[in-house]
Amino acid sequence: MNNLRLKFFACCFLVIGFNSPFKAQQEEIKFESIPPEQGLSNKSIPAILEDKYGFLWFATQDGLNKYNGYDFKVYQNDPSDSNTISNNNIFCLIQDREGYLWLGTENGGLNRFDPNTEKAIRYTHDENNASSLSSDNVYSLLETKQGELWIGTWEAGIDVMDKESGKIKKHYRHDPKNEASLSEGGIWSLYEDKNGIIWISTWGGGLDRFDPQTGIFKHYRHDKKDPGSISNNIVGPPL
Numbered sequence: 001m002n003n004l005r006l007k008f009f010a011c012c013f014l015v016i017g018f019n020s021p022f023k024a025q026q027e028e029i030k031f032e033s034i035p036p037e038q039g040l041s042n043k044s045i046p047a048i049l050e051d052k053y054g055f056l057w058f059a060t061q062d063g064l065n066k067y068n069g070y071d072f073k074v075y076q077n078d079p080s081d082s083n084t085i086s087n088n089n090i091f092c093l094i095q096d097r098e099g100y101l102w103l104g105t106e107n108g109g110l111n112r113f114d115p116n117t118e119k120a121i122r123y124t125h126d127e128n129n130a131s132s133l134s135s136d137n138v139y140s141l142l143e144t145k146q147g148e149l150w151i152g153t154w155e156a157g158i159d160v161m162d163k164e165s166g167k168i169k170k171h172y173r174h175d176p177k178n179e180a181s182l183s184e185g186g187i188w189s190l191y192e193d194k195n196g197i198i199w200i201s202t203w204g205g206g207l208d209r210f211d212p213q214t215g216i217f218k219h220y221r222h223d224k225k226d227p228g229s230i231s232n233n234i235v236g237p238p239l
Contacts, residue, residue, distance in 0.1 A: 039072030041065055047093040049101075051115065057101060059090035064103060064113065075118065077108075083119040085111045094141045096163065102149065104138030110151060112166075123166060131167040134159050142190035142198070150198070152187030158200070172217075174205070180216045183208050188236030201235035 036043050042062035049057050058065040063076035064085060078084040087108020094102050101113040109124035110133060126132040133151065140152030149161040157173035175181040184205025191199045200208040206221035207230060223229040 034067075039065075039074070041072070041074045041076070046091050049093055049095055051095050051101075052099065055115075057093060057095075059093040059103065061089050063088045064090060064093075064101075066115075075113070075120075082122070085113065085120045086122040086124065091139045092141045094143060096143045096149070097147065098163075102141050102143075104141050104151070105136075106138075106154075107136050109133050109136040110138050110141075110161075112163075121166070123161075131169075133168060134171055134173070140187055140190045142192060144192050144198070145196060150190050152190050152200070153185070154187070154203075155185050157182050157185050158187055158190075172210075179219075182217050183219045183221070202233075203236055204233055206230060206233040207235050 034040060040058065040060070042060035044061040045058050046061070047059035051057060056067040056069075058067065063074050066073045066075070075085055076088050077086060085103060085105070085108070087105035089106040089108070090103050091106055092104040096102060099115065101115060103111040103113060103120075105111065109122060111123070112121045113119075123133055125134065125136045133153070134156035135153035137154035138151055139154050142150040142152075144150060147163065149163050151159040151161060151168075153159065157171065159168045160170040160172070161167065162169050172182045174183060174185050182200070182202075182205075184202035186203030186205075188201045188203055193199065196212060198210040198212070200210060200217075202208060206219055209218040209220070210216075211218075220230055222231060222233050
């Protein structure tokens, strides 16, 4: 899998770190590009992961791609098969502790993909079901140390899913009357630190810090009068 990992770093445009800075100066790093002509379904890749077996998975705007170091296998929506992924425009991708892949899509909700059976289970918004997703636009995913699946949507805040039942057990939304609520409905990324604190980057509300013990969101926003504040309330790459 060494060749596979090298190609992974190339796709991510990362610089490989070495234990010794002198070794890094002496060795020449070579990159190999993997163009769509080699089987990649789309050159726009919002997310990449390496699974526990060393395979690479690429979330693209035209399906899910599995790469074994030599060939691609593409998984796409088939309108006649409900076991395929719900939408080809994939924005985020993680693997949970059970080995399932979770895919957040634009307009297609959330998918749990089993790499062994190559089948997907779909989770979408249902206005008549309070336990369903708040939105079908899923832009970020996080599995916490407690095994919860946190789902960041583009306009409806954060959902927390019980993975066993597939039901949403908690919705976190912006409440303009509650300063301790989520600062903004548009969520770009989610991260849990070593202390169990969850950090949320938003599209217009700055950076949020969530403490699961208190259930309170703390906000970090731009303040033009404070040079020590964050530089912009849009915490994420431009679209």
